[in-house]
Amino acid sequence: MKKVTDVISMTSSKQIDLKQSYVTALKDPNFRSYVEHLPIEEDLLMKYTSRLEEASQEFQNCLHCPGLENCKNHEKGFLLTPEKQLKSIVFSYNACAYLKKQLKQDAYQENVYLFEIPKQIKNARMKDIYKDDRGRKEIIKYLIDFLQQYPTTKKQKGLYLNGSFGSGKTYLVAALFNELAKQKVRSALIYYPEFLRSLKESFGNEEYREKFDRVKKAPLLLLDDIGAENMTPWSRDEVLGPLLQYRMNEELPTFFTSNLTMEELESHLANSNNAVEKVKARRIIERIKELSLDMKLISKNRRS
Ligand code: ADP
């Protein structure tokens, strides 16, 4: 067998440097144990010392990690991992066990399309709904019944939730949709004023129909904050009217939240005392009534 000194004398100075830094790194017992457990030969490992040190450090972080929130790694939830491929080592970021679990838990959220809805609403859950004020008892009962009946009867009326800013209207509907999303039911929560703006922007483009249909045809729909939009005859007669008509024909559950009562929404939609406009507004309200039950949510402002 050749002596180490003989081997060194045969190698280039670059290889000596590589070997030296590898040997130095091995003085760290964590690093030593890490590389010893890799199914890769030393000759190859020593070409990647600094990358392996990083990977070893990340591995150590993971060993003592109590959960995703405390992740110390370069990319939260990921672990730098070496893998031998032919004559080299390839490093990639792999999801850690905590992240994998989280992704699995959150998979239902893919069934919920959110358009300009605040992030906190994304995690709304039925079991977290505040039950402290009487004002929401009737609404909660409605949501629970809806949830129970949906697997057998898809054709249920939604709600028209009227209440003050921050009372929890959007949260309540989101909690229901999230629960159904876990049963693979698709839904859309749409911040209506922004949806109109966005639709108007793509008027005449290919994406217009796609944007419109995605909302119009959603198996469950929330038009959030209706009445807060800039009312125009176009938004009323070309967007809202046909959208509601379609959902009535197809008997698709439709929910609304609004700071306005239905009467106030009617005047908002008429926007004048003109008799023709008033009739058009009336028709929209009739459709909303056909699609939903009118409920009032009286509650304090929950926004922090
Ligand atoms: P609204 O739509 O009536 O203006 P939101 O539904 O947006 O009100 O609720 C206001 C805030 O209170 C949001 O930040 C929401 O996440 C929170 N919130 C409302 N209800 C609940 C609840 N039951 N549990 C936890 N947070 C809630």
Ligand code: MG
């Ligand atoms: Mg809201």
